[in-house]
Amino acid sequence: MLDFDKLDLDLLRLIVEEPRAGVREYSRRLNIARNTAQSRINKLESSGVLVSWRPQIDLAPLGYTVMAFVHVHIAQSHLEPTLDRLTRIPELIEANTVSGDGDLLCRFVARDNSHFGEVLQEVNGTEGVLRTRSEIVLSRRVWPRSIPIVAKLRTDQNSGRING
Missing domain, CATH: 1.10.10.10 (Winged helix-like DNA-binding domain superfamily/Winged helix DNA-binding domain)
Structure with missing residues (x-):
């Protein structure tokens, strides 16, 4: 650090x-x-x-009202080429390699549920993808944030728990 x-x-x-x-x-x-x-x-x-x-952009006012997290299982040793192919899908807005269920946890957006079905078919048809499991977001409760950690670090410095 x-x-x-x-x-x-x-x-x-x-x-x-x-x-x-x-x-x-x-x-x-x-x-x-x-x-x-x-x-x-x-x-x-x-x-x-x-x-x-x-800037942080909310895509819902632009017509992309559906957000979903998709666990993507990828053929062994095909992560990079498969990820490269997945990034060509414009509705993919985030991808992370993860432990646990799946190899990638991806965040996708779509105009509606029908459109999300089309996006998911495209993901499943991507070379190297073995299977997917998706979860549609019903409502976003907390946007990505970092201020609570910055504040905690500041508090820890004031209390002497970390150097600075």
Whole structure:
């Protein structure tokens, strides 16, 4: 684990909560020099902590109202070529190798249940896919988040449980 101090964590929290505020505003809120804020941001980026400045998009208003998680079982030693083929399916929005049931846990979106059936047929017809098991999301309760972990790290530093 790289060494991040309280200032790094406070800056990271600001970036996640208000990504459009800009370096000048971050430095003003944290009462630090603009160059300090920029160098800390560069450190967060180069260390791989801050991986994107992309906005989070809800695809439902764009007509993709169905979301599903699909466990994909892949023929032995065919993971990479099969994953490459699966990424050609535009409705695939996330894929992770996992332990447990299946080799990949993928997140797909679709316009409706009928469209999801078509997407699932395409997945099952992909060379290297042995079988799938899907679960349709009824409602999203918690969006992907990182702030609770950043806050926990900050609290742990204040209590002396980690160095920083």
